[in-house]
Amino acid sequence: xxxxxxxxxxxxxxxxxxxxxxxxxxxxxxxxxxxxxxxxxxxxxxxxxxxxxxxxxxxxxxxxxxxxxxxxxxxxxxxxxxxxxxxxxxxxxxxxxxxxxxxxxxxxxxxxxxxxxxxxxxxxxxxxxxxxxxxxxxxxxxxxxxxxxxxxxxxxxxxxxxxxxxxxxxxxxxxxxxxxxxxxxxxxxxxxxxxxxxxxxxxxxxxxxxxxxxxxxxxxxxxxxxxxxxxxxxxxxxxxxxxxxxxxxxxxxxxxxxxxxxxxxxxxxxxxxxxxxxxxxxxxx
Numbered sequence: 384x385x386x387x388x389x390x391x392x393x394x395x396x397x398x399x400x401x402x403x404x405x406x407x408x409x410x411x412x413x414x415x416x417x418x419x420x421x422x423x424x425x426x427x428x429x430x431x432x433x434x435x436x437x438x439x440x441x442x443x444x445x446x447x448x449x450x451x452x453x454x455x456x457x458x459x460x461x462x463x464x465x466x467x468x469x470x471x472x473x474x475x476x477x478x479x480x481x482x483x484x485x486x487x488x489x490x491x492x493x494x495x496x497x498x499x500x501x502x503x504x505x506x507x508x509x510x511x512x513x514x515x516x517x518x519x520x521x522x523x524x525x526x527x528x529x530x531x532x533x534x535x536x537x538x539x540x541x542x543x544x545x546x547x548x549x550x551x552x553x554x555x556x557x558x559x560x561x562x563x564x565x566x567x568x569x570x571x572x573x574x575x576x577x578x579x580x581x582x583x584x585x586x587x588x589x590x591x592x593x594x595x596x597x598x599x600x601x602x603x604x605x606x607x608x609x610x611x612x613x614x615x616x617x618x619x620x621x622x623x624x625x626x627x628x629x630x631x632x633x634x635x636x637x638x639x640x641x642x643x644x645x646x647x648x649x650x651x652x653x654x655x656x657x658x659x660x661x662x663x664x665x666x667x668x
Contacts, residue, residue, distance in 0.1 A: 384478075387411060387441075387448040389432070389464050390455035391422060394483060394539060394573050398452065399427065401574040402581070410444050412455075434463035437471075445471040450581065452481045456509070457516040465519050473527045479584045480524070480531045481577055486566065486592060488514045488535060492637040494562055499535075499588045499643055507631045521586065530584040534577065537592035537639060541570030545664050546606035555607075557600045558633075560620035564596040565632075566639040569654035579648040589644050595656040596638040602657050609665045 386402070388395050388411030399409060410428030413419050419429035432438035434455060445451070451472060453464050460466060472480065487510040488503045505511045517533050524531035540546075549555040568591055576591045600617065607614035620633060644650050654660035 384449045385409075385447055386450045386452070387444055388452045388454060389468075390453070391427065391429075392454055393541075393544065394536070394570055395452055395454040397541070397570045397574040398577045401571075402578050406450075408447075412438060412441070432463075434458070434467070435460075437467045441468060442471045445475050448475055448477050450479045450481075451475075451477050452483070452577070453520075454483045457512040459512070461512075462516040462519050465516075465523060469523060473523070473529070476527075476529060478530075479581050480520075480529060481580065482517070482520050482531060482533045484513050484517055484533050484535045485510065486535045486537050486590060486637070486639050487635060488517065489635070489637055489639070491635045494564060494636050494638060496638045496640055498640040499590055506634055510635075517588075524586040529586075531586050532580050532584070533588045534573070534580070534591045535588065535639075536573060537566035537568045537590075539568055539570055539573065540660070542664065542667070544570075546602055546661065547610065547664060549603075550606065550610060550612065555603055555615050556623070557603045557615045557617050558620050558623050558625075559600055559617045560633055563620070563633060563636050564598055564638060566592040566596045566637075567602075567657055567660075568592050569660045572652050572654055575653060576644055576648065576650055579644075579650045583648065587647075589648070590639050590641050591644065592639045592641045593652065593654065593656055593660075594641065597657060602661070605658060606661055606665075609661055 384406045385408040386406045391411040412430045412432035419431050422429035430438045430441050455463050488505050489497045490504040490506045503514050505514050520531045604614045
């Protein structure tokens, strides 16, 4: 089997590391020659892809790919992979195509539960683009009779990207917006869900998210407790100094269900809530 990954980053790399022994060949894209060289040194065949034109060697690699994962976000021009390499993927007819999306496509639901059947009502520009990209991939699946699985990810964390790192860097904050909750997902569970889904190719949407939507300040306070330090002072959301993107996240309040992943993929989460995950991360911090 041969795996091709568009956009080797934090989540897709965790997937590669988990399934690498199942593939005879693994390749993927990055945006710079420097990063490509680093991937080559690690045994991953790397291709430079800027998202605007077909990348050198990618068409030939896709022609022999049995599995394709897309981990590149859309832009004003649409989905970069569909725009440049859709015909290559269609011609190769891989056994499995995965697309990493976001739970941001649901928009704001004032704290109510959502699942994969909930209509999307995106708020931010990037989420509107994600919905368009998802629809593009679903249309591609239908037109070419190929399985495309869409994975809507919650807020991603894991080694090197977690609340402890914020304390280490001095950027930990405890923002308070009454009623606000977020779901999260440990990067190891993203990799695990992708592996489970890959074994059951279909055209399907899956929420990849933990069991427990929780207020963000609770996560910060729990991390402080594990570190044995005082939590940062509470800061009202209205007066917080936030970037427009960070502030927009707080405009989307919902509880995301992972029931489909558990029932259809028979997947057991390694880190079903932030407390279990932070305890494990603290042991190696």
